[in-house]
Amino acid sequence: xxxxxxxxxxxxxxxxxxxxxxxxxxxxLILLLVAGLIIGFxxxxxxxxxxxxxxxxxxxxxxxxxGWIAATAIVALFFFWWTTSANLQQAGAPADAMEIHIEAKxxxxxASHPDGTRELSTLHVPAGRPVALYLNxxxxxxxxxxxxxxxxxxxxxxxxxxxxxxADKPGxxxxxxxxxxxxxxxxxxxxxxxxxxxDFAAWLDSRPEGAGLIAAGRALFTSxxxxxxHAAGSAVHAPELAGLYGRQVPLADGRVVxxxxxxxxxxxxLPRRDIVAGYAPIMPDFADLLDEEExxxxxxxxxxxxxxTP
Amino acid sequence: xxxxxxxxxxxxxxxxPPSYLGAGTTLRSWLLTTDHKRIGLLYLASITVFFLxxxxxxxxxxxELMTPTGDLVSADTxxxxxxLHGVIMVWFFLIPAVPTTLGNFILPMAIGARDVAFPRLNxxxxxxxxxxxxxxxxxxxxGGVDTGWTFYTPYSTLYSNSYVTLAxxxxxxxxxxxxATGLNFIVTVHTQRTKGMTWxxxxxxxxxxxxxxxxLVLATPALAIVLAMIVGERVFDxxxxxxxxGGDPILFQHIFWFYSHPAVYIMILxxxxxxxxxxxxxxxxxxxxxxxxxxxxLGIAIFGFFVWGHHMFVSGQSTFASLxxxxxxxxxxxxxxxxxxxxxxxxYGGHITxxxxxxxxxxxxxxxxxxxxxxxxxxxxxxxxxxxDTYFIVAHFHYIMVGGMVSxxxxxxxxxxxxxxxxxxxxxxxxxxxLLMFVGFNVTFxxxxxxxxxxxxxxxxSYPPEFQILNLxxxxxxxxxxxxxxxxxxxxxxxxxxxxxxxxxxxRATGLEWATASPPPRENFAEPxxxxxxxxxxxxxxxEPTEREDARDREDQDDRPEDPR
Numbered sequence: 063x064x065x066x067x068x069x070x071x072x073x074x075x076x077x078x079x080x081x082x083x084x085x086x087x088x089x090x091l092i093l094l095l096v097a098g099l100i101i102g103f104x105x106x107x108x109x110x111x112x113x114x115x116x117x118x119x120x121x122x123x124x125x126x127x128x129g130w131i132a133a134t135a136i137v138a139l140f141f142f143w144w145t146t147s148a149n150l151q152q153a154g155a156p157a158d159a160m161e162i163h164i165e166a167k168x169x170x171x172x173a174s175h176p177d178g179t180r181e182l183s184t185l186h187v188p189a190g191r192p193v194a195l196y197l198n199x200x201x202x203x204x205x206x207x208x209x210x211x212x213x214x215x216x217x218x219x220x221x222x223x224x225x226x227x228x229a230d231k232p233g234x235x236x237x238x239x240x241x242x243x244x245x246x247x248x249x250x251x252x253x254x255x256x257x258x259x260x261d262f263a264a265w266l267d268s269r270p271e272g273a274g275l276i277a278a279g280r281a282l283f284t285s286x287x288x289x290x291x292h293a294a295g296s297a298v299h300a301p302e303l304a305g306l307y308g309r310q311v312p313l314a315d316g317r318v319v320x321x322x323x324x325x326x327x328x329x330x331x332l333p334r335r336d337i338v339a340g341y342a343p344i345m346p347d348f349a350d351l352l353d354e355e356e357x358x359x360x361x362x363x364x365x366x367x368x369x370x371t372p
Numbered sequence: 373x374x375x376x377x378x379x380x381x382x383x384x385x386x387x388x389p390p391s392y393l394g395a396g397t398t399l400r401s402w403l404l405t406t407d408h409k410r411i412g413l414l415y416l417a418s419i420t421v422f423f424l425x426x427x428x429x430x431x432x433x434x435x436e437l438m439t440p441t442g443d444l445v446s447a448d449t450x451x452x453x454x455x456l457h458g459v460i461m462v463w464f465f466l467i468p469a470v471p472t473t474l475g476n477f478i479l480p481m482a483i484g485a486r487d488v489a490f491p492r493l494n495x496x497x498x499x500x501x502x503x504x505x506x507x508x509x510x511x512x513x514x515g516g517v518d519t520g521w522t523f524y525t526p527y528s529t530l531y532s533n534s535y536v537t538l539a540x541x542x543x544x545x546x547x548x549x550x551x552a553t554g555l556n557f558i559v560t561v562h563t564q565r566t567k568g569m570t571w572x573x574x575x576x577x578x579x580x581x582x583x584x585x586x587x588l589v590l591a592t593p594a595l596a597i598v599l600a601m602i603v604g605e606r607v608f609d610x611x612x613x614x615x616x617x618g619g620d621p622i623l624f625q626h627i628f629w630f631y632s633h634p635a636v637y638i639m640i641l642x643x644x645x646x647x648x649x650x651x652x653x654x655x656x657x658x659x660x661x662x663x664x665x666x667x668x669x670l671g672i673a674i675f676g677f678f679v680w681g682h683h684m685f686v687s688g689q690s691t692f693a694s695l696x697x698x699x700x701x702x703x704x705x706x707x708x709x710x711x712x713x714x715x716x717x718x719x720y721g722g723h724i725t726x727x728x729x730x731x732x733x734x735x736x737x738x739x740x741x742x743x744x745x746x747x748x749x750x751x752x753x754x755x756x757x758x759x760x761d762t763y764f765i766v767a768h769f770h771y772i773m774v775g776g777m778v779s780x781x782x783x784x785x786x787x788x789x790x791x792x793x794x795x796x797x798x799x800x801x802x803x804x805x806x807l808l809m810f811v812g813f814n815v816t817f818x819x820x821x822x823x824x825x826x827x828x829x830x831x832x833x834s835y836p837p838e839f840q841i842l843n844l845x846x847x848x849x850x851x852x853x854x855x856x857x858x859x860x861x862x863x864x865x866x867x868x869x870x871x872x873x874x875x876x877x878x879x880r881a882t883g884l885e886w887a888t889a890s891p892p893p894r895e896n897f898a899e900p901x902x903x904x905x906x907x908x909x910x911x912x913x914x915x916e917p918t919e920r921e922d923a924r925d926r927e928d929q930d931d932r933p934e935d936p937r
Contacts (some may be wrong), residue, residue: 074754082749088745089746089748092745093741093742093745096713097738100734103720103722104726108723108724109656109723118721127661130709131664135703138703141752148754149691149753152754201526202530203526203527207829214686214757214758216687218621218622220620221615221688236827238827238829240760240761241524242451242519242831245447245451246447247447247451248832248833248834349616
């Protein structure tokens with residue numbers, strides 16, 4: 063791990079550093095004010111000093127009181143508005159973000175790229191391109207923390223967490239687990255390797271297991287019984303999966319959701335949560351039958367199915 | 373105040389019954405006592421033991437962290453140490469510290485009462501606290517708990533191979549002690565105030581204990597529920613927090629922080645009350661803005677219930693929920709800021725002296741301000757995302773709890789020690805300890821803000837070598853701090869048989885507790901005092917204050933008799 067903790071990469075980091083600097087400056091000012099008042103008064107009004115001690119009239123008393131209540135309230139609301147608007151601007155991942163799956167388990171990070179490339183405790187990404195992460199945990203809560211990006215996201219078992227970043231500078235940045243997860247917590251470390259887009263493409267091509275995840279998913283699609291209902295021409299009335307990925311899906315309760323990786327994963331594990339409009343809730347629950355890696359393989363396979371209308 | 377309370381009244385112990393200390397010297401007379409003063413001392417003894425145990429755990433951790441590699445203890449031992457430190461310090465030291473020791477001893481006297489409303493319930497509270505503490509200590513002796521004091525699920529329910537059930541049961545039992553104590557104080561303040569002690573004449577120490585008691589009664593049941601759920605999950609395998617069976621790990625965090633955020637105010641509000649008593653006494657000033665201080669205390673107690681979600685900004689809670697919790701967290705900064713400014717303004721125009729108690733109180737204001745300002749960083753969602761679960765958080769809450777609450781506890785202990793024991797300690801040693809504590813504290817915890825900003829996560833047994841220099845500084849500061857905590861044991865102990873007699877009111881303070889003998893008799897007062905003026909009557913309203921020595925000779929110069937202050 064290089065001295066990369068201080069380094070900064072990406073838009074979140076820039077915005078964070080600005081907010082942090084202003085808050086720090088404000089805090090120093092207030093601290094100096096309070097320290098100045100206390101030390102100044104302590105010296106000026108120490109017992110035995112001959113200074114005149116003026117009466118504080120009741121009116122001044124009240125004005126001072128109202129003045130600083132109003133001042134602190136305005137400052138507090140200003141900081142709320144400012145930091146919240148900074149936060150909301152960065153809330154959603156851009157539509158063209160590259161999607162990567164992260165599996166957290168005691169005590170390692172596993173990443174799967176869209177083409178099925180897997181890596182352990184290291185994540186290679188191209189610079190200058192937004193990357194959306196879909197994170198799952200196989201056991202306890204972990205937290206994906208990249209100090210250089212000023213980003214952190216808890217990974218809670220049973221749900222898919224999302225976060226996104228865009229690294230602007232190639233380099234190697236430390237990845238740490240920030241939520242206490244047991245014996246190996248402080249050893250649950252990794253690296254984010256940010257590469258020039260050309261280098262990244264070359265790296266991806268050099269990885270042998272490229273299609274492995276999709277192939278595993280294809281095999282599972284049959285062996286786990288998915289194809290019994292979801293294959294084209296099946297007698298059971300089940301949603302068509304070809305071309306599903308990225309489509310808007312109307313649900314039985316009136317909502318419309320985007321079929322992203324998190325949706326597909328949830329539909330496998332908790333099929334009754336989001337019922338597609340026009341279908342009966344007949345799909346069994348696969349949560350106990352498939353492990354996290356198998357689900358990831360199935361999701362990769364379903365993503366790879368291109369339909370007639372993309 | 374009453375004539376008897378007027379500063380400078382000569383000692384009158386000869387006309388009073390023997391002191392509460394003389395009412396019995398057997399172990400039985402202590403263990404079966406219903407005297408609020410003796411119960412306060414029982415608590416003082418038990419929290420001191422817990423503070424030592426928690427402090428030793430911290431010392432071993434700081435030693436381990438002097439080097440980046442984990443070499444002194446194993447990772448599992450380290451995890452058990454920080455859990456032990458957190459559980460013991462939070463539930464068996466910080467939460468009971470001020471309310472059950474100084475609150476128990478002083479509050480009934482400060483309102484002119486003979487005892488709390490339910491003296492036997494008061495004793496039961498102590499036994500429940502001891503029972504809970506014993507269960508927790510047994511869990512630690514058997515092999516410890518490795519979940520962290522926050523008991524996050526599903527680690528604590530499905531994965532941890534340690535004595536979680538026993539420790540949770542211990543905290544559960546201690547919770548009933550908190551509830552009983554809170555209930556007792558609420559009823560005491562409502563029903564036991566002496567004649568003339570109206571609500572707006574209550575010392576702010578009493579107001580702060582009252583507000584704390586309301587939080588204790590309303591919030592602690594949530595803790596009891598969530599701990600019962602943990603035990604149910606571990607013993608009966610209920611699946612409440614197990615996502616594979618429809619449970620939700622995040623449910624735990626919501627209930628836990630619904631208690632544990634207000635618990636921060638349980639710890640700090642009594643400290644704020646103590647500091648107000650001390651600052652007014654040693655600057656010979658009425659508190660600046662009494663009403664605003666009362667409303668700030670109540671505002672903190674109420675708003676404190678609605679900010680728990682700021683502990684969960686990175687848990688995956690909705691953006692909208694984070695926004696609301698962020699707003700409320702900024703709002704609660706306002707009453708805290710009012711208190712800091714009012715304390716500063718109280719010093720204006722005073723006749724300030726710097727006894728040890730005052731040094732602790734002034735240190736409190738500075739350290740609490742640091743803790744409060746860094747709270748603004750954590751209320752901001754995008755800033756919190758980076759610094760949460762790092763050493764920045766560790767530094768922040770230690771500034772509030774150790775810098776703030778422990779400083780205030782020591783301020784109060786030094787302030788009321790002459791009242792409690794009837795004897796004076798060595799002022800020189802006490803001032804040295806106060807300064808040492810301030811310096812040691814800052815050297816220990818300030819570097820941790822930088823560590824957190826750089827990205828060092830908390831609860832790390834080993835860490836990347838970049839962080840070593842700051843960790844070394846922190847460990848060095850901890851040694852200074854340990855020395856500063858050891859000193860009071862020495863001079864307080866010496867004062868018990870070498871200290872000169874304190875007299876009824878060595879600080880010439882107002883407040884009914886000073887209107888009786890030191891140490892006070894079993895029934896506190898020879899006859900119930902009557903109150904006819906506002907608290908902090910160090911000088912006539914809106915007139916300049918006077919020096920301590922001639923305060924008693926001053927005629928009432930108030931030209932505005934209709935002013936309630």
